[in-house]
Amino acid sequence: MALCYLADMTWHEAREAFDKAPVAILPVGALEAHGPHLPLATDVIIAEAMARVGARLVAAAGKEVVVLPALPYTAAPFAEGFAGTLSLPRATIARLVADIAAELARQGVSCLALANAHLDPAHLGALADAADLVRAAGAPKLVHPDLTRKPWAGRLTEEFKSGACHAGQYETSVVMAARPELVRDEVRSTLPDNPRSLSRAIAEGHSTFEAAGGPEAYFGYPGAATADEGRATIEVLGQILAEAILTDVT
Numbered sequence: 091m092a093l094c095y096l097a098d099m100t101w102h103e104a105r106e107a108f109d110k111a112p113v114a115i116l117p118v119g120a121l122e123a124h125g126p127h128l129p130l131a132t133d134v135i136i137a138e139a140m141a142r143v144g145a146r147l148v149a150a151a152g153k154e155v156v157v158l159p160a161l162p163y164t165a166a167p168f169a170e171g172f173a174g175t176l177s178l179p180r181a182t183i184a185r186l187v188a189d190i191a192a193e194l195a196r197q198g199v200s201c202l203a204l205a206n207a208h209l210d211p212a213h214l215g216a217l218a219d220a221a222d223l224v225r226a227a228g229a230p231k232l233v234h235p236d237l238t239r240k241p242w243a244g245r246l247t248e249e250f251k252s253g254a255c256h257a258g259q260y261e262t263s264v265v266m267a268a269r270p271e272l273v274r275d276e277v278r279s280t281l282p283d284n285p286r287s288l289s290r291a292i293a294e295g296h297s298t299f300e301a302a303g304g305p306e307a308y309f310g311y312p313g314a315a316t317a318d319e320g321r322a323t324i325e326v327l328g329q330i331l332a333e334a335i336l337t338d339v340t
Contacts, residue, residue: 093149097159104156108198112154113335114230116190117141118161118217120208123172123299125257125308127278128265130174134162136207136261136327139268143328144205148335156199161187165212168299172307180212184219188227191220195229203233203335205327211292214238235334238289242330247323249310253289256299258310260323267320283311 094107096114119134129135138160145155166177191202202224204217217234224232235242243251250260266273288309291302299307 093145093155093157095157104197107154107156110154111198111200112156113148113201113203113339114156114158114194114199115141115145115148115203115205115331115335116158116161116187118164118187118204118206118208120164120166120169120176120210120213121162122166122169122175122177122208122210123307124261125281125312126306127274127281127308127312128257128262129269129272131162132257132261132265133208134160135269135272136264136324137205139264139324140207140327140331141205143324144203144331144335147328147332151332151336153336153339158190161190164208164210165216166208166210167212167297168210168302169307171298171300177212180216180219183213183216184223187217187220188223191224191230191232192227195227199230201231201233201335201339203331205331206234206237207327209238231338233334233338235330237327237330242334245326245330247319252285252310253287254285254310256288256304256310257308258284258312259314259319260310262312262315263317263320264323265320266315266317267324270317278312278315281306281308281312283313284309285311 117137119137121130124132149155164183165180169175286303296302
């Protein structure tokens with residue numbers, strides 16, 4: 091079955107793809123600070139890599155798949171104090187995702203899956219709000235494997251599970267695998283470890299990277315990152331996405 095990238099298609103090709111009631115995958119990330127060594131678009135890069143592998147697996151299982159251009163704008167209040175971060179209101183993102191879903195349903199898409207790599211609580215709340223809006227509209231089916239929850243979180247790396255994983259070993263490894271030219275390796279190699287758990291800081295009520303103990307907007311162990319780990323992580327992320335889609339559409 092076919093795997094297509096919407097932005098690369100002509101409208102004739104899109105019409106043919108949508109006539110087959112495909113699954114659509116929307117990579118979702120953010121433009122926000124990721125330490126002094128990773129690009130602002132780190133979450134977008136991870137989401138796109140997750141979408142590529144997930145789409146390949148879903149297509150191999152016999153489903154038509156259309157991959158959408160990534161959504162790079164969302165709520166990112168934890169990083170608002172850092173230059174380059176663009177944080178939009180939660181309600182804006184919820185409405186935007188729901189409106190994208192409605193447009194896809196109008197054109198015949200049966201299922202919209204979110205390949206999400208941004209874990210700010212405000213953003214996750216926006217996606218939950220979007221899911222409520224999509225359900226109320228009745229179509230399309232919305233699939234969103236939340237990486238912060240079971241069973242998905244347990245399949246990711248030890249650093250990820252520790253919560254000390256923003257621009258650390260987990261994310262840096264993925265960018266090293268997917269876009270190595272964007273990693274400032276000369277900076278990365280000099281960064282001290284920051285073992286503070288961002289997830290624990292969130293549970294304690296902190297609402298910024300600075301307050302959580304990340305004055306340079308990173309948590310974890312960027313110096314331990316490797317491209318091999320990144321490639322393995324991308325495969326796991328894609329498998330998670332594909333399993334969530336195939337569970338809901340079969």
